[in-house]
Amino acid sequence: MIFNVAQLMKSPFGSGAAFEADIHEEQVQFDNDFKVIGPVDGHTRMRRVNQGLLVDGWVDLKLELECARCLKHFEQPMHITFEELFYPTVDVVTGTPLPPVEEDDVFPIDEHHQVDLTEAIRQAILLAIPTVPLCKEDCAGLCPQCGHDLNLGPCNCEPEVDDPRLNVLKQLLQNEK
Known part of the structure; x- marks a missing residue:
């Protein structure tokens, strides 16, 4: 050029x-x-x-x-x-x-x-x-836990709860199942 x-x-x-x-x-x-x-x-x-x-x-x-x-x-x-x-x-x-x-x-x-x-x-x-x-x-990016390409579909990972204050909500969800 x-x-x-x-x-x-x-x-x-x-x-x-x-x-x-x-x-x-x-x-x-x-x-x-x-x-x-x-x-x-x-x-x-x-x-x-x-x-x-x-x-x-x-x-x-x-x-x-x-x-x-x-x-x-x-x-x-x-x-x-x-x-x-x-x-x-x-x-x-x-x-x-x-x-x-x-x-x-x-x-x-x-x-x-x-x-x-x-x-x-x-x-x-x-x-x-x-x-x-x-x-x-x-x-959709990558799953932060397993690295699966979310554009290809969902992965089987459970969402992580890093904040202990949210454990109560996690227990409520488990009780509903």
């Missing part, structure tokens, strides 16, 4: 110069925390602004996630949008290094005038991953 933007950087600010491109990458691995399944497809638009380039776009991909309830791995299709500023590290005309930008969330345009969207897209994916990923909304 690397694009050469030398011609776009030579355009004067305010000229409305822009560059658009489709994204199609096979076998992309952004991070060890999540696995991408299949290709990453999308579109990006880069516009010349005073500071450098404003890059926005979207990607469609599938992630392999682990269900927080039943611990099964499942595929989660995602549509990720991103918008970031990219700052030049060298002057495109003279090739002289530019002073570093004092912001933490800065994405660089490297010395070869190339924009690498990989890190910007990785960060957008991390923000879009659900805090509690579920294989399905009504996932």
Whole structure:
């Protein structure tokens, strides 16, 4: 996801110069925390602004996630949008290094005038991953006693009573039987 933007950087600010491109990458691995399944497809638009380039776009991909309830791995299709500023590290005309930008969330345009969207897209994916990923909304999870997958049906475990104050209720239920 690397694009050469030398011609776009030579355009004067305010000229409305822009560059658009489709994204199609096979076998992309952004991070060890999540696995991408299949290709990453999308579109990006880069516009010349005073500071450098404003890059926005979207990607469609599938992630392999682990269900927080039943611990099964499942595929989660995602549509990720991103918008970031990219700052030049060298002057495109003279090739002289530019002073570093004092912001933490800065994405660089490297010395070869190339924009690498990989890190910007990785960060957008991390923000879009659900805090509690579920294989399905009504996932029943695992039995806390035996570990049986409750999506396959109930198990034969008796509910545990951890609170001794509830033993009286347990005795009432046993007396009814």
